[in-house]
Amino acid sequence: MPDKNGKFGGFGGRFVPETVMPALIELEERYELLKNDTSFQEELHFYLQEYAGRPTTLYFAKNLTAHYGRGKIYLKREDLLHTGAHKINNAIGQALLARRMGKKKIVAETGAGQHGVACATVAALFGLECRVYMGKEDIERQALNVFRMRLLGTEVIPVTSGTGTLKDATSEAIRYWVTNVEDTHYIIGSVVGPHPYPMIVRDFQKIIGEEVKAQVMKCNIEKLKYIVACVGGGSNAMGMFFSFRNDKEIIKIGVEAAGKGITTNEHAASLTKGRPGVLHGAFSYLLQDDDGQIIEPYSISAGLDYPGVGPEHSFFRDNGIVEYKAVTDEEALEAFKRLARIEGIIPALESSHALAYLEEIMPKTQVDETVIVCLSGRGDKDVDMAIKVMGGL
Amino acid sequence: MSNLSAKLQGLKESGRKGLIVYLTAGYPDYATTLETVLAMEAEGADVIEIGIPFSDPIADGPVIQHAATLALKAGATTAKSIELVAQIRKTSSIPLVVMTYVNSILGYGKEKFIADFVKAGIDGLIVPDLPLEEAGLLEDICTRQGIPLIGLIAPTSTVDRIKCIAQKAEGFLYCVSNTGVTGGQHNNYDQIGAVIETARQVSQIPMAIGFGIGNSQGASAAAHYADAVIVGSAILEKLTNEGVAGVRSLVRSIRETLDGESE
Numbered sequence: 001m002p003d004k005n006g007k008f009g010g011f012g013g014r015f016v017p018e019t020v021m022p023a024l025i026e027l028e029e030r031y032e033l034l035k036n037d038t039s040f041q042e043e044l045h046f047y048l049q050e051y052a053g054r055p056t057t058l059y060f061a062k063n064l065t066a067h068y069g070r071g072k073i074y075l076k077r078e079d080l081l082h083t084g085a086h087k088i089n090n091a092i093g094q095a096l097l098a099r100r101m102g103k104k105k106i107v108a109e110t111g112a113g114q115h116g117v118a119c120a121t122v123a124a125l126f127g128l129e130c131r132v133y134m135g136k137e138d139i140e141r142q143a144l145n146v147f148r149m150r151l152l153g154t155e156v157i158p159v160t161s162g163t164g165t166l167k168d169a170t171s172e173a174i175r176y177w178v179t180n181v182e183d184t185h186y187i188i189g190s191v192v193g194p195h196p197y198p199m200i201v202r203d204f205q206k207i208i209g210e211e212v213k214a215q216v217m218k219c220n221i222e223k224l225k226y227i228v229a230c231v232g233g234g235s236n237a238m239g240m241f242f243s244f245r246n247d248k249e250i251i252k253i254g255v256e257a258a259g260k261g262i263t264t265n266e267h268a269a270s271l272t273k274g275r276p277g278v279l280h281g282a283f284s285y286l287l288q289d290d291d292g293q294i295i296e297p298y299s300i301s302a303g304l305d306y307p308g309v310g311p312e313h314s315f316f317r318d319n320g321i322v323e324y325k326a327v328t329d330e331e332a333l334e335a336f337k338r339l340a341r342i343e344g345i346i347p348a349l350e351s352s353h354a355l356a357y358l359e360e361i362m363p364k365t366q367v368d369e370t371v372i373v374c375l376s377g378r379g380d381k382d383v384d385m386a387i388k389v390m391g392g393l
Numbered sequence: 394m395s396n397l398s399a400k401l402q403g404l405k406e407s408g409r410k411g412l413i414v415y416l417t418a419g420y421p422d423y424a425t426t427l428e429t430v431l432a433m434e435a436e437g438a439d440v441i442e443i444g445i446p447f448s449d450p451i452a453d454g455p456v457i458q459h460a461a462t463l464a465l466k467a468g469a470t471t472a473k474s475i476e477l478v479a480q481i482r483k484t485s486s487i488p489l490v491v492m493t494y495v496n497s498i499l500g501y502g503k504e505k506f507i508a509d510f511v512k513a514g515i516d517g518l519i520v521p522d523l524p525l526e527e528a529g530l531l532e533d534i535c536t537r538q539g540i541p542l543i544g545l546i547a548p549t550s551t552v553d554r555i556k557c558i559a560q561k562a563e564g565f566l567y568c569v570s571n572t573g574v575t576g577g578q579h580n581n582y583d584q585i586g587a588v589i590e591t592a593r594q595v596s597q598i599p600m601a602i603g604f605g606i607g608n609s610q611g612a613s614a615a616a617h618y619a620d621a622v623i624v625g626s627a628i629l630e631k632l633t634n635e636g637v638a639g640v641r642s643l644v645r646s647i648r649e650t651l652d653g654e655s656e
Contacts, residue, residue, distance in 0.1 A: 005526055015495050015522045017452045019547040019572050022554065161458050167449060174451050179573035181549060278495040278522070279449060291471045292500015293448040 002312075006195020007283075009319065012311035014194040016174075016281045023181045028196040030101050035203070040100065047092045051125070052082045054089075054207065058215035058372070063342045068358065071225065071365030075345075075375045076212055078236060083118050085348065085377030086208060086236045091118035091187060093204035095126050098185035105129040105184040109173040111138055111166035111232070112303035112350065113145025114377055115189030120154035130154040133172040135165035138302050145381055163296045166306050170280050190233025191310030194281030198310050205239025212372060213243050221370045226361055228253045229374035230353040231324065232268065232304035234313045236376035245321055253361070254313065255353045257299035258326035268297035270309045271317050271324040284311040300329040300385065301349035303377075331356040333389065336379060348377035349385065397488040397516035397541065397564045400439055401599040401621065410651040411621030412612075413601055414628055414644060415442040415492065417460040419469030421632075423477050429632060432641050434487045437648035441481075442519065442623065445474050445493035452494075452521040454576030456626035460633075471501045475513045482514035490517040490543065490564075495530070504534055511538045517564045519543040525558055543567050548584040552591055559592035565599040566592060568619060570606070576626035579605030586618035608643075609650035616651055 006012045014024055034040040048054040057080065061073045078086040098106055106128050110116030116132040123130030132149055136158045139146050149156050162168035170188075177186040191198045191205070216224055227244060229237035231254040241252045259267035267273065270285045277286040279294055287295040287307040299305040316322040327335075332349055335356035340346045347355060354373050365371060379386075404411045414433050418426055430441050446461035446469050453461070478489060491510055498506045498520065507518065517540050523531065528542065535542040541564030546555050549572055559566060570585045571577075582602060589600050602615040603623030607630075612622045624647060631639035 013527055014524060015527055016524060017521050017547070017569070018524050018545045018554075018558075019549050019569060021524045021526070022549045022551055161455065162448065162462065171449050171451050175454075175574050178452070179571075181572055277499050280451070281522070286496075288496065288500055290500065292496040292498070293465060294496070 008315035068362035071369035079378035087118040095122035103185040109169040120152035208239035209243035234310040257304035266298035346379035415625030419464035436644035454574040478513035492519040559596040
């Protein structure tokens with residue numbers, strides 16, 4: 001748990017204008033009450049189960065296991081959820097929170113568009129007015145998701161300020177929230193931002209790991225050796241790792257986007273190559289220059305293309321609770337193709353980063369050991385991008 | 394008493410309203426910033442706020458964001474902004490306050506950032522993304538260096554927060570006129586006026602209203618509630634569209650209006 005100022009061992013906090021401080025304090029107070037409110041939890045559980053499709057399966061990837069010929073590989077199938085990714089877990093939770101707080105409007109940012117679609121979906125479901133800020137560049141590379149959001153009745157606002165990507169969309173969403181804080185709830189899409197957001201998003205995502213824990217028991221998995229998840233802001237990874245944070249014998253690996261390589265300037269590996277600083281209200285690892293200017297990240301995957309990372313991941317990194325690695329675009333694309341061909345599952349490019357790291361760890365596993373990968377989303381949204389870079393197959 | 398406090402207290406005692414003006418350092422280049430600062434002083438500005446450009450300024454509207462982006466593209470750095478302050482100090486003793494975001498300070502090194510700017514001649518520091526709860530990050534350094542860390546209050550601040558921030562305030566209290574970001578036009582100051590009234594119950598410090606004051610009319614409306622007004626985006630817009638001469642005439646007209654209101 002973070003301390004009273006929202007710090008995870010020094011990371012996190014609330015570095016925001018005074019204008020939103022009272023709203024953050026109110027949000028924290030309301031959330032603390034609702035967290036232990038049975039009717040809220042029942043409502044959340046109902047929508048997660050009946051609307052979103054939880055629990056998701058822990059699928060034994062027999063073919064992929066045979067491909068490596070070592071340990072067993074299981075996939076946590078968040079890609080099977082309504083809207084196609086784990087983002088819906090948080091969107092449902094926060095929309096219910098907004099409704100209980102009497103806020104009729106929601107605002108969100110989105111990179112790949114998965115969080116935007118999840119918010120647009122719950123806004124339609126619960127009759128909330130929704131605005132989603134999205135970088136101009138992302139709007140071009142994620143046309144499908146932009147259309148989905150608009151179809152769901154959400155206003156998608158292109159962001160051209162700064163570099164026109166996720167970090168700028170986040171800044172714009174925060175600015176909108178600062179201006180309309182009285183009637184609007186901001187649904188941040190990852191375990192980032194000012195306290196209490198990293199904690200709230202983690203709490204709504206930790207169901208992933210909780211289910212895995214129960215499924216591991218049910219499937220009689222004895223030697224769980226590795227848990228792997230991709231990390232942009234880090235919400236699916238946090239959801240996956242949180243329940244296992246005290247299980248020292250299980251190696252948790254967060255995989256960042258190395259883009260064109262971590263020795264180049266074109267990557268999004270904030271935990272691997274960044275240093276701590278403040279962006280979007282939290283103190284955490286960041287890609288920045290010597291003057292503290294934020295460096296524009298790069299990844300083929302829009303959902304990992306973020307220069308910061310959730311503060312609790314920074315805490316996990318510095319305390320050796322989770323190991324953070326990075327894989328390149330090329331490695332991710334190989335994994336994207338591999339899972340499609342071998343298992344008949346097209347993964348999101350984000351999740352493909354986690355899958356790509358199997359190349360590194362599988363040769364080190366024994367046949368009786370198990371590896372679980374969080375398949376955070378499905379890859380339909382990435383097909384246009386894949387056509388561009390992979391060409392005809 | 395610091396240069397800044399002395400200036401604002403002096404104005405307050407003589408019944409004049411203060412005029413604080415903002416410029417982004419290095420926009421469009423450092424020579425222009427220097428020239429504009431001196432011109433604004435000549436036209437009667439009381440305090441200059443120097444904005445150190447940051448890549449992701451969440452409290453700023455489009456005008457200041459754009460100026461920061463262009464300044465950075467043109468090669469603005471913290472070291473050059475420190476040099477700018479030293480240049481201004483060669484010919485001017487006007488109180489200078491640096492405004493920037495937490496990460497500009499952390500990126501350069503917080504001790505070094507404040508020490509270097511103080512050595513160059515600044516009189517105060519404003520960090521819009523450093524609320525009360527996080528102020529401990531810089532408070533001690535500012536105290537050691539002898540400059541105030543300017544507190545901010547907003548229309549959404551609760552009574553407890555207003556009092557707490559006002560009690561700690563040094564230099565002046567930055568009163569944010571509206572919920573939102575810098576820039577735009579805003580002529581209703583009733584809400585922040587009520588906040589200021591609460592702050593005055595616990596503090597005698599000069600109160601300055603900023604955000605959205607773009608012309609004489611706005612300045613006059615805001616001055617009704619405060620000891621000083623802060624003008625930023627409008628200055629940069631003038632600089633972009635009409636150059637230093639445009640800034641001169643804007644500052645002059647606001648100055649005249651404020652003096653007309655002072656008793």
